[in-house]
Amino acid sequence: MIEAIGLSKRYGAIVAVDNLSFSVPPGQVTGFLGPNGAGKSTTMRLILGLDAPTSGSVTVNGRPYAAYRRPLFAVGALLDAKAFHGGRSAYNHLLCLALSNGIGRSRVDQVLDLVGLRSAARKRAGGFSLGMAQRLGIAAALLGDPPVLMLDEPVNGLDPAGVLWIRTLLKSLAAEGRTVFLSSHLMSEMSLTADRLIIIGRGRLIAQTTVADFLNGGSGNFVRVRSPQAAALATLLKAQGAAIVLETDDTLRLTGAPCDAVGELARANGLTLLELSAHQASLEERYMELTKDAVEYRMAERAPAPSPNGGRS
Amino acid sequence: MKAIAAPRPSSSPLSGFADILRSECCKLRSVRSTYWMLLAAVGSNVALAALLAIFLPRQLSVHEKATIDAVRVSLGGLHVSQIAFGVLGVLVVTSEYDTGMIRATLSAVPRRRRMLAAKTIMFAVTALIVGTGAGFAAYFVFQAFLTGDSLRTSLGDSGVLRAVTGAGLYLAVLGLFGLGLGAIIRSSAGAIAALFGVLFVPQLITALLPHAWQDTIGPYLPMEAGGAIFTVHQDAGSLGAWSEFGVFCLYAAVSLGAGFVLITRRDA
Numbered sequence: 001m002i003e004a005i006g007l008s009k010r011y012g013a014i015v016a017v018d019n020l021s022f023s024v025p026p027g028q029v030t031g032f033l034g035p036n037g038a039g040k041s042t043t044m045r046l047i048l049g050l051d052a053p054t055s056g057s058v059t060v061n062g063r064p065y066a067a068y069r070r071p072l073f074a075v076g077a078l079l080d081a082k083a084f085h086g087g088r089s090a091y092n093h094l095l096c097l098a099l100s101n102g103i104g105r106s107r108v109d110q111v112l113d114l115v116g117l118r119s120a121a122r123k124r125a126g127g128f129s130l131g132m133a134q135r136l137g138i139a140a141a142l143l144g145d146p147p148v149l150m151l152d153e154p155v156n157g158l159d160p161a162g163v164l165w166i167r168t169l170l171k172s173l174a175a176e177g178r179t180v181f182l183s184s185h186l187m188s189e190m191s192l193t194a195d196r197l198i199i200i201g202r203g204r205l206i207a208q209t210t211v212a213d214f215l216n217g218g219s220g221n222f223v224r225v226r227s228p229q230a231a232a233l234a235t236l237l238k239a240q241g242a243a244i245v246l247e248t249d250d251t252l253r254l255t256g257a258p259c260d261a262v263g264e265l266a267r268a269n270g271l272t273l274l275e276l277s278a279h280q281a282s283l284e285e286r287y288m289e290l291t292k293d294a295v296e297y298r299m300a301e302r303a304p305a306p307s308p309n310g311g312r313s
Numbered sequence: 314m315k316a317i318a319a320p321r322p323s324s325s326p327l328s329g330f331a332d333i334l335r336s337e338c339c340k341l342r343s344v345r346s347t348y349w350m351l352l353a354a355v356g357s358n359v360a361l362a363a364l365l366a367i368f369l370p371r372q373l374s375v376h377e378k379a380t381i382d383a384v385r386v387s388l389g390g391l392h393v394s395q396i397a398f399g400v401l402g403v404l405v406v407t408s409e410y411d412t413g414m415i416r417a418t419l420s421a422v423p424r425r426r427r428m429l430a431a432k433t434i435m436f437a438v439t440a441l442i443v444g445t446g447a448g449f450a451a452y453f454v455f456q457a458f459l460t461g462d463s464l465r466t467s468l469g470d471s472g473v474l475r476a477v478t479g480a481g482l483y484l485a486v487l488g489l490f491g492l493g494l495g496a497i498i499r500s501s502a503g504a505i506a507a508l509f510g511v512l513f514v515p516q517l518i519t520a521l522l523p524h525a526w527q528d529t530i531g532p533y534l535p536m537e538a539g540g541a542i543f544t545v546h547q548d549a550g551s552l553g554a555w556s557e558f559g560v561f562c563l564y565a566a567v568s569l570g571a572g573f574v575l576i577t578r579r580d581a
Contacts, residue, residue: 051580066423083413092343100336
């Protein structure tokens, strides 16, 4: 369980995290979403005590991170995959971290096996691809077999097999009762991995909900009906309180009435249905809808068109 | 909530610190730069001692041979090896900041001063052992390569044992000075520049001052204060070998102290 209460962080004039309160429950994968610059990484740094909050507090399983004498047993974190000394072997990198918490060499071998780095364990980590570096970072997070895992963009740089591996690993870790907290800007990945979502923008909390509730709440959910008697059907549905948009002469797009009700209504009135389908907004659409005001680095609305000759001046 | 944590080792504060020491020892041993720096330091000490023993005596007049500080000459390699020790001391801290490793380190050891203390101890012990070894190696190699007896000394002579042992002390304290600056500045290039700036620049500036001033200020300049410990024939105006070395230690202590204060006050 990670709990933040009124967490704020200010760097000079920039407010990176603004009065953020949330909780990450155990036994689930909680996704941490936000546009670039929203404050996701800063929040994770605050959780680990790497940065001191300007105000507010955050605890891990009821204690501030700095109060842990051997924190690798409490929290496994991956903030920046490339944050290791390139001249050190993967094995020695993990051993240095493990020794500081009284963890033995056999556990280092175990986590290397777990992430599939055994064959590269003695090579200099500086030569690792981003995918291997991510695996090394995850191995470090697993050293203390911690009940809380926190990963910043863990699928970055992984190939499809690696992504699948991470997704399966995180789900199995959560199923064992652990708290899994991961940030990502890859919506499709999040919709496959996460059970709950915490969404922030410009350092503020936008939503804290389950993935299912989040998807159901948006304006992108509608029912499409195609019928030769569209006008008659529209009149009946309006009487039932549904909101209707006429897409073409015979196609209605409606919200406020589930598919079942539309089907029953059509049958009861002898109307022909050619299509009846429910559309749910993707996580991506819902996310864009919610964060459109909070995007820090928005692309210029009307960027000048590139010159045809592509010349650089 | 289901508890899953692996069995914990005993967590007395003392065993906790021993674990952090082990971790820092592992860090020092598992990068090549440590070995290169120490090899360069020992190698330059020994090689320069041999060259000086072979070539210097034939260039000195009889008067010079009688008055020269032969022990200090035999430790001439220190001018090179001090750079290696200073850089290594800086790197012990700054390599973590340069690579981003510091975030993993502080996530594993959130008590930052304990981490820095462990680094300081590990480096000090290593530097003292290797530095002392390098000092004695240089001294004996110099004696072995001397052909005449004019520059020969014995460890039993007054001040000689102190000066040869002092070489290791000087190198270790200089490295600690660098380690402190590394913790303050947190970048390799900046901290190395600062260290050698502080060591060399005051020396150059005071060379422009009148002699009387030089004698007064000299013993308080870091490099000159540090050098007294491996000098047998002290300059006029010297505070004495150990007092001047104390001044040198003070510089290192101030930089380390500032490092220890700042490390908990700043975001990593």
